[in-house]
Amino acid sequence: MEKKVYELINETLYTETLPNGLKVALLPKEGFHKTYSLFTTDYGSIDEEFKPLGQDEFVKVPDGIAHFLEHKMFEKEDGDVFQLFGKQGASANAFTSFTKTSYLFSSTDQVEKNLTTLLDFVQAPYFTEDTVEKEKGIIGQEIQMYDDDPNWRTFFGLLQAMYPKHPLHIDIAGTIDSIAEITAEDLYLCYNTFYHPSNMNLFVVGKMDPEAMMALIRENQASKEFTAMPPIERKFPEETAADIVKESTIYLDVTRPKAYVGIKGLEALPTDGYELLRNRTAASLLFQMLIGTTSDNYLAMYNEELVDDSFGFEFNMDRGFYFADFGGDTDQPVELAERLKEILLTAKDSPELTEERLSLLKKRMMGNYLQSLNSLEYIANQFSKDSFGEATLFDMVDVIDSIMLEDIQGVINHFIKEEAMVTLYVYPKNKE
Known part of the structure; x- marks a missing residue:
């Protein structure tokens, strides 16, 4: 078991890769009574075409199967795993993203028993045709619920424009x-x-004895047999800038129009994990400088009533893709979209990009980061979902401190391109 001390944030991380390939990370937190554990597989909704274990040909499975599988994992021949966690004083849940599926619990007692339950139920699948058919109705209702959510539909409308061929645009x-x-x-x-251990990671944070916890995990995994697993081969459609849908309009159940601008990452990102983390951080700082609530650009748009408190932006970076989106409710959708594109395309010479503003925003980001380390859920979710090689969430102090204006300009040069931009307008259905 390796031990790494992060002195600047007073955290100690224990890691070990077990013989079956499972990557385990433990973060003891003094002063906490709760323990939170996340068991994650590197498998999400976009992984629809792949070579199955022991086969030479690619297969394509139905959309939504990763999420469906997550639901079915909790149902066993002898009952519902949620009830077992409840009897053991734990709260359990699971979620599926584009690239990950995670199973979790939190509890203040019987932690060892709950951790054993987590490992055992995820590593013991039980599916029958009858239970699968029953689940289709339940998930169908969930799909219909999201279909009625304008914000969800808007988000996937943007993805449809940026990634028209890639499964990223398909609802999870x-x-x-x-x-x-x-x-x-x-x-x-x-x-x-x-779901082979070599494609999974286990993260436990909170009250624990790391030596005893790791011993428990080792013993649990050693008692199970897993066949050797070759590297997983995934297949995705090829896309170019020419495939991007530059402008689209959808009509939803909204009271006011919305306007969004998206940027699809076209260039390859660094392969080094630390540089990847720096790139994501620099992008986040860039957009805060350009159109964050303290920027002159935002204040001008607000005063001109182009934006209101619904305005926001987000930068997403994950396995194999990265993109940004900007927008919100507005009575002037065309004007807002054009202004956003103008701000972004002239970012290189923007007066917003100063050493003073960068320093202030870095301090604010650092403060938010340090405060977030008080949340066990935040730590576990961020640690498990981010794929940055040897670099982790706990390197953020060094990463934030290292960002310079030339890094900000670097993001502009490789990311903000007119051919990578899309515009999405959302109008009330009665305007159709």
Whole structure:
């Protein structure tokens, strides 16, 4: 077991890769009574085409199957795992993203028993055709609920424009038609390929004795047999800037129009984990400088009533893709979109990009980061979902401190390109 001390943030991380390939990380937190654990597989909604374990040909599975599999994992032949966690004083949950599926629990007692339950139920699949058919109705209702959410539909409308061929634009839960195709055999196919310990990581944070906790995990995993697993081969459609849908309009159940501008990352990112983390941090700082609530650009748009408190922006970076989006509710959608594109395309010479503003925003980012380390849930979720090689969430003090104006300009040069931009307008249905 390796021990790494992060003196600047007073944290000590213990890590070990077990013989079966499972990557384990433990973060003891003094003064906390709760323990939070996250068991994550590097498998999400975009992983639809792959070579199954033991096969030479690629297969394509139905949209939404990773999310469907997550739901089915909690149902076993002898009952519902949620009830077992409840009896042991724990709160359990799970979630699926574009690239990850995570199972979790939090508890203040019986931590060892709950951790054993977490490991055991995720590593013991049980699917039958009857239970799969029953689940289709439940997930179908969830899909319909999200179909009625304007913000969710807007987000995927942007992804549809930026990634028209890539499965990233498909709802994580799939569609009612796609989940109707899912069989128990499909679930086992995906499970056996992606739920091998070598494709997973376990993170435990909170009250614990790290030596005893690691010993428990080692013993649990040593008692199970796993076949050797070759590297997983995934396949994604090829896309170029020419595939991007520059402008699109959708009509939803909203009272006011919305306008959004998206930027799709076209250039390859650094392969070094630390540089990747620096790149993401620099991008976040750039957009705060350009159109954050303390910028002159934001204040001008607000005073001109182009934006209100619904305005926001986000930069997303994950396995194989990165993009940004900007926008919100507005009575002047065309004017807002044009202004945003103008701000972004002239960013290189923007008067907002000064050493003084960068220094202030870095201090604010640092403060938010240090405060977030008081949340066990935040630590676990960020640590498990970010894929930066040897670099982790706990390197952020050094990363934030290292960002200079030339790094900000670097993001502009490789990311903000007119051919990578899309515009999405959302209008009330009665304007259709």
